[in-house]
Amino acid sequence: MNTAILAALITVATAIQPGPAASGPQVVFVCEHGAAKSLVATAYFNKLAAERGLKARATFRGVAPQDTLSVSAVAGLKADGLAIPDGRPTAVVDSDVAQATHIFAIGCTxxxxxxxxxxxxxWDDVPDDQGYGPMRDAIVRHVRAVLDTLR
Incomplete structure (x- = not known):
């Protein structure tokens, strides 16, 4: 391949790759099992941030992750018309901490x-014993408050 063409392709590829300056705040939501509260927070945060035109995005993690997503959280998000975030419960690790601009513990240490x-x-006021609705409502209140600070 011609060296000039190769150099031009590399320049174009580099220009379209999102870099740290192109991305917004990186939020990590953490709950005990990384399967329900942090999943719901991530789904609502990403939806509401996109609706507000913000580049901020979130991911979900757990301190003692379970194998699969919470069935009730997935059902609740689907009933709410939200996309289920990609991935499965994963432990929060040092690289998550290093890359994050904000980390929110939801009912865990x-x-x-x-x-x-x-x-x-x-966020220690998010109920875990009252079902999906009260949990979601508390999380969405917190998410909206966070998004208000990111404007």
């Missing part, structure tokens, strides 16, 4: 690295 990062907050 974060690992020490996340606590010491200066990026974490806790």
């Amino acid at each position: 974060l690992p020490k690295s996340a606590q010491a990062s200066g990026k974490s907050s806790s």
